[in-house]
Amino acid sequence: MVTTTYQVQGMTCGHCVSAVSAEVGAVTGVSDVQVDLATGRVTVTSESPLDTNAVRAAVDEAGYDLVDE
Template sequence: MTNATYQVKGMTCGHCVNSVSTEISGIAGVSDVQVDLASGRVTVTSAAPLDPATVRAAVDEAGYDLADA
């Protein structure tokens, strides 16, 4: 298992958290997504390291922006 933390910009409410969680959870190999609304941090647990472009696409699909590392 691998954990990675991302910074997501634009989340302001519980609906935002649910949207981001749902989209990232749909990525193959992802087993858990934890979103901290206050900080904008999203911690993803997956079977193997994820391609950052895949995570960015999921966050974009949810309507938010992945901060540049």
């Protein structure tokens, strides 16, 4: 299992958390998504390393921005 943390900008409420969790959770290989609304951190557990562009597209689909770290 691989755990990766991403920074997401623009989340302000529980609906934001649900939207990001659903979209990122739909990325192939993802087994768990934990969102920390206070920090904007999204921790993703997957079977193998994820393509950052796939995660970025999922976050974008949810209406938020993945911050490059």
